[in-house]
Amino acid sequence: MIRSFQTVRPAALLSIALSAGLLFGCSQASETAGTSNGSSANTAASGSASAGKTVTFWHDKTGVAGEAITAAANAFQADHPEIKLNVVYVADLTVGGGQKLLSAVAGGTAPDAVFFDRFQIASWADQGALVDVTDRVSADKLDKNRFYPAAWNEVVYKDRVYGLPVSTDGRVLYYNKDHFKEAGLDPEKPPATIKELEEDAAKLTVKDGGTYKRFGLIPWSTQGNFYTWGWVFGGDFYNTETGEVTANNPKNVEALQWLQQFANKYDISAMQSLSDASKVNPFAAGVTSMVIGNNLTSAQIRDANPKLDFGVTAIPTPSGQNNVTWSGGYSVVIPKGAKNPDGAWELLKYFTGDKAQEELAKAYLSVVHSVNEKVFKDDPINTRILSVLNDARWRPVIPQGQLLWNELQSAMDLAVNNKGNPQELLDGVTDKVNAALKGS
Amino acid sequence: MSNIYSGTDMGMAGRTRTGTGKRSIRQALRKNRTGWLFVTPWLLGLLLFYVYPLVSSIILSFTSYSILKAGSFVGLQNYRNLMGDGVFWASIYNTLYFALLYVPLSLICSLALALLLNTGRRGIGFYRTLFFLPTLVPLVAKAAIWIWLLNPQFGLVNQALAAIGINGPPWLGSDSWSKPTLVLMSLWAIGQTVMIFVAGLQDISRDYYDAAAVDGARRHQTLWRITLPLLTPVLFYNLIMGIIGSFQVFALPYSLTGGSGAPAGSLMFYVMYVYQNAFLYLKMGYASAMAWILFALIALLTAVIFASSKKWVHYQGN
């Protein structure tokens, strides 16, 4: 009945399985042995006796930032031989969810210190997931005036300190000088008012037949998030007295109306495909002539298109005065469940010191004025950004910060696609986030 | 003629049994025992790694669990809140839209490809490898490749279309095109479904075709009367998995939009919103409630298909 089996026989499969099992079983055994001896990530995680002296520090940065963090950590190790510092690169820590850190804290395998987006501090502190370092700050007489206000204020939630700021950034308008010349604009006279910005953008836009070859400006691209535009138009997002979100501040509504009207002048689908989703910075590639960027943008341009001749200026405002920017950045925190908070605290302090800050300034802006002045004295771009940094705004330090951010971005996405009226959209954001704040 | 039976004939052939009734009971017991025995390793995995986390998540769906904090019991509050959550409803719409488009298209395309690949033509191994290759491409690379190819201004696809005088669509740039575009991208990676169909086609005994040839059946008749009916068990599998998979579409749109679901929220799918609630807003209780509503939806749909399967799924074995 059965004519032939031209297939692999189970017995053959099993013998492959066994031999492979033996082969890899051995290599795995040696692997396991190697890690249990050599790696303190495991030993710290499982809480062995050596944990008291080891500090396990997680970060998720690669490239220049990864090198800067490693250099700062190495400097710490050299100055603190009594502590065994174990720096672990974690592939994805906080970007888009931070499942790694969440599961580690929930499971009890948290490290001692983490390179942590300051933006998340309020919600994590509210959940009791960060170690309160207020008393350590006062015991060691750390001076908060050492830091930019925007950087310091983001580590303080309900008057308690939950980490130390270690890097910062700031937003400005980048513009392509060659494009300015082509369009007959003065490359030394970038737009100062929103009206000029709009006019220059129109002049810089190149349309060939039915398709756009270049956009003067895609306002929401790169760092042009809704926080940027709301503040630029004079709006605000939070009332510290009432503890309520004010996303529908009249000036914010004006900003969103302007964005909607700007989008309507052009082909929104073409603009959309050229903004962040293109996986390439559109300004660096020369397909937009102006962009809201931060200090990282110039590094990006250097990597992608070093020949690009660009300038930076404060983001234009409706009046041309009261320029405003905002800052975010990183901190180092001690998560709940850390085995060695004392050692971790030494690391936190060290990261705010001059030596570590100079290392970190190779990738970011320092949180310390004097360090920036020293490192960036010959850097006109960063000097321009630094000039507005002292008055930089910071996002509301509230447990629902992520929700507010996403809701604002989504309101902007809907508005520029003509899926809603700016006033109603921002009313919706306000109601939703305030309800969530009451609930949490 | 049975080369596989020859081995068994020797050892056990001599045994005789008395009394059919007794025998069938014993056999039934033996069958019961063997059945459970065979499924035991999986039962262990099922209970530990599937049922236990699932039961946890049901319980969590009635709490304000945040991963970082245990939270408190809130009864049906999460479920009630969902009913008034605009993003929840929008994500249901987007997900249903995607599933309705993707499931039939993926079944038709992969079946058609499998039929083409099932021929013994020369060089077919090359085609099979090529169609399978996209399923191997890592997600980050996949998302980036498509974004570049489908860029309305500079992408290869629209440039090619322009060359033949067609003004290409804005693809991911517009909210009306974004979901069909995602379907297109997903169809690129149907290699596994195709392979399962090919394996299914291989299981159809040649005898049926020989008999049909003797009866003088035409090609399309063979397809409709023999191939497709005998392929229904595999088709059934691919249908169910297609539904489960498309209701849970997550990784590609998440990676394409950086989690935002833009443009105009048109790529915000159900599980993306589950993910946002769980890990960005730290509302795991709420996310668990969403997960169980999704479970109810899929389970209902699957149950209907299972019930109908008696009518259209033909198992050669029975």
Added chain:
Amino acid sequence: MTIQKTAQLRTFLVHLILLLTAAGFAAPLVWMLLTSLKDNSQLFASPPQWLPSPVHLQNYAEAFSRISLPRLLSNTLIVSLFSALGMLLTAPLAAYSLAKLEWKGRSLIFAVTIGVMMVPGQVTMIPEFILFYKLGLVGTLIPLIVKPALGVPVYIFMLRQFFLGLPSELQQAARIDGASEGYIYWSIMLRLAMPAVLATGLFQIMASWNDFLGPLLYLNDPAQYTLSLGLQQFQNEISTEWNLLMAAAFLMILPILILFFFLQRTFIQGITFTGIKG
């Protein structure tokens, strides 16, 4: 004469359709390959530059040296091979039992097996992690292996469908001949389902190979990291080195591709059991 002509026409049409579809499937891969051969300025050129010139083959060497490929590869191999081998021992067995053996509770277990696939992993991930932590396995490769090794619902369901398609007469005849249930499974039914079984083995290898979240959550030591975590090295907050990433992705695909190329013969040559139902 006309029959011959229609046959020729049909062959021509089949080849044409295959060729066109193949071109569609290949285009993104070709673009990926071209990207992996460009340098930075070619990558960011506007308007885009299709062909790399000059060709930067050194991207492959750089991608190779940037991530510690041998170690990532050996970790990935350990995880994928052990999980696939374990799965091949448990899943077909369970599928066979659900399809071809009659026992009380069978439909319930099958329903649960299907049901667990309907809840998105996002909400079961944390309880699962805590379970593995309590078992003391966080920080090892074991969680990544043991879960699939005890069976994977998708493959159990798939294999059940294939087993259901096999004629029961074989089973009955072997039973009458006195063959043990283990023998019937291992020597008869499993062999008949071998193409599908091998397919699930391949799928499991692929799943482990490309898994990002599992290794991210469970591994705490870069010495244990897998390839998909290594790919992350080419992405930073400033930019992504797409040329190197694509080169690394190609290197990562290659072993599976070779495996597939050899395995696919067995899918197609597979089995021919004539006369069973005739």
